[in-house]
Amino acid sequence: MKCDKCENQAAYTRKYSGQKLCSQCFSNSIVRKTAKTISKYNMIKHDELVAVAVSGGKDSLALLKIINEMALTHNFRIKAITIDEGIPGYRDEALEIVEKFCEELNVEHKVYAYKDLFELTLDEALDLRENKKTSSCSICGTLRRRAIDFAAKDIGANVIATGHNLDDTLQTFVINMLSGDTTKIGWMDPDTSANSLRKIKPFCEIYESEIVFYAFTNDIPFQSEPCPHMGEGIRTEIREFLNSLENQHSGIKNNLYQSILKVSQIVKKSNNKEKMICKKCGNGCTGDVCAVCNMVLKLKANQT
Numbered sequence: 001m002k003c004d005k006c007e008n009q010a011a012y013t014r015k016y017s018g019q020k021l022c023s024q025c026f027s028n029s030i031v032r033k034t035a036k037t038i039s040k041y042n043m044i045k046h047d048e049l050v051a052v053a054v055s056g057g058k059d060s061l062a063l064l065k066i067i068n069e070m071a072l073t074h075n076f077r078i079k080a081i082t083i084d085e086g087i088p089g090y091r092d093e094a095l096e097i098v099e100k101f102c103e104e105l106n107v108e109h110k111v112y113a114y115k116d117l118f119e120l121t122l123d124e125a126l127d128l129r130e131n132k133k134t135s136s137c138s139i140c141g142t143l144r145r146r147a148i149d150f151a152a153k154d155i156g157a158n159v160i161a162t163g164h165n166l167d168d169t170l171q172t173f174v175i176n177m178l179s180g181d182t183t184k185i186g187w188m189d190p191d192t193s194a195n196s197l198r199k200i201k202p203f204c205e206i207y208e209s210e211i212v213f214y215a216f217t218n219d220i221p222f223q224s225e226p227c228p229h230m231g232e233g234i235r236t237e238i239r240e241f242l243n244s245l246e247n248q249h250s251g252i253k254n255n256l257y258q259s260i261l262k263v264s265q266i267v268k269k270s271n272n273k274e275k276m277i278c279k280k281c282g283n284g285c286t287g288d289v290c291a292v293c294n295m296v297l298k299l300k301a302n303q304t
Contacts (some may be wrong), residue, residue: 085144166254
């Protein structure tokens with residue numbers, strides 16, 4: 001079976017399009033699609049500094065490789081940032097992989113720890129939570145977003161780039177729908193050009209399975225140790241459900257993604273909540289105190 005682009009042996013078939021590609025042509029297609037997404041949503045502008053959030057997983061390391069290659073031929077700069085939640089064993093492996101990969105790419109890298117930022121590691125925060133129904137992913141996600149914001153401001157970045165792929169977007173949409181948190185659906189638009197500190201997702205139109213193949217075919221080392229808390233949330237079940245649908249109906253993920261973009265625009269326009277400034281940290285929020293400060297305050301209150 002030959003590649004549709006050249007005479008080499010095909011190594012990957014896109015079921016939703018029927019396209020057959022060799023490893024090189026497949027890799028080129030991922031790079032082109034990433035560049036096209038960045039251009040389409042004006043994600044990176046001239047002479048900007050991009051903070052690439054690198055966790056040590058396949059998505060973020062693949063993004064770092066691609067965006068670093070783009071920075072070499074375009075007028076923008078990058079630095080890598082990693083958030084250390086303080087999970088023993090799990091984060092240690094990732095930090096080692098990221099540090100080595102950044103050295104190979106000659107990319108400046110800086111680590112920010114929950115302990116330094118919030119005076120709590122994730123495990124300490126979980127011990128202090130009032131209700132076990134509050135999942136570790138919920139707590140970690142809230143703290144991580146603030147840590148990434150802090151890291152980006154600390155290095156003077158204009159843009160934060162994360163490795164979230166199309167599958168991540170679909171899963172987040174379903175989670176928001178199931179939890180009744182429809183306001184967040186209005187924040188899922190990939191065009192963040194109006195924000196002062198922009199958060200971009202250059203992989204938002206690429207399947208997770210394609211990122212996996214890109215990482216393997218480009219010999220990108222990524223973390224093998226799974227997060228010890230990943231089984232607590234509903235995301236894994238939703239991932240498996242959507243994968244099952246895609247296996248039976250090729251292209252259904254792409255269809256759902258397009259629907260999400262349309263719904264997000266509608267919700268965004270109808271959301272009239274005025275943005276306020278958090279009294280504790282000065283970050284934007286919808287109330288007097290933001291979700292991060294509110295969470296940290298409650299956790300620390302339980303500490304005493």
